[in-house]
Amino acid sequence: MSLVLHHLNASRSQRIIWLLEELGLPYTLVRHERDAQTRLAPPDLLKVHPMGKAPLLEHEGQVIAETGAIAQYILAVFDTEHRLHPKPGRPEFARYLEWMHAAEGSPFLPGLILVFTRATGLQDSLLAAWMTGERDKATATIESHLARHTWFAGDMFTAADCLMGFQLDGMEKSGLLDNAPATKDWLKRAHAREGYKRMIEQGV
Numbered sequence: 008m009s010l011v012l013h014h015l016n017a018s019r020s021q022r023i024i025w026l027l028e029e030l031g032l033p034y035t036l037v038r039h040e041r042d043a044q045t046r047l048a049p050p051d052l053l054k055v056h057p058m059g060k061a062p063l064l065e066h067e068g069q070v071i072a073e074t075g076a077i078a079q080y081i082l083a084v085f086d087t088e089h090r091l092h093p094k095p096g097r098p099e100f101a102r103y104l105e106w107m108h109a110a111e112g113s114p115f116l117p118g119l120i121l122v123f124t125r126a127t128g129l130q131d132s133l134l135a136a137w138m139t140g141e142r143d144k145a146t147a148t149i150e151s152h153l154a155r156h157t158w159f160a161g162d163m164f165t166a167a168d169c170l171m172g173f174q175l176d177g178m179e180k181s182g183l184l185d186n187a188p189a190t191k192d193w194l195k196r197a198h199a200r201e202g203y204k205r206m207i208e209q210g211v
């Protein structure tokens with residue numbers, strides 16, 4: 008049975024589009040539009056999953072939520088040659104796992120909380136100052152890693168790059184990478200990939 012990906016505009020679901028394009032898998036994209044004022048997902052996503060958030064993947068009668076789980080599912084079922092997920096025992100395996108989880112973990116969370124502080128008028132709060140420090144630490148961690156590695160897992164391009172790309176694209180657009188040349192070089196390499204270009208062509 009075919010893959011159905013529920014996509015919300017300007018959202019994390021572009022990570023999964025990129026991954027599916029890199030793997031060359033056929034899929035149906037169901038588009039959902041954020042509310043223009045609240046920026047929240049429309050109620051129709053609640054009919055697919057009780058959290059009502061994107062991305063959501065449908066396959067063989069199952070609905071899967073959470074970007075990391077969706078990526079792992081796609082890789083386990085369809086990437087049996089391990090093109091985008093190194094096997095245990097390969098030198099890239101540990102870093103691959105670390106950055107797959109980092110995409111929704113410590114390096115991602117401060118930026119997300121800062122979006123919420125701005126949306127609620129708390130941009131001058133102690134919370135915003137704390138999260139700015141955490142976000143700067145994350146930016147420095149990513150920069151130091153990418154100064155030593157071509158891709159997040161090492162020499163091999165993996166799904167961890169697809170998952171981390173959403174955050175880095177957003178940071179570049181906000182001018183947060185002006186002092187992060189290695190991260191900007193990673194973005195250039197990522198943007199040159201055919202899979203990335205096909206993701207952008209979908210008007211994400």
Ligand SMILES: N[C@@H](CCC(=O)N[C@@H](CS)C(=O)NCC(=O)O)C(=O)O
Nearest residue numbers: 018019047048060061062073074111
């Ligand atoms: N941890 C979840 C987060 C899902 C999530 O918050 N998605 C956002 C899009 S970036 C969303 O649907 N926001 C709209 C809303 O919460 O109404 C994941 O990795 O998939």
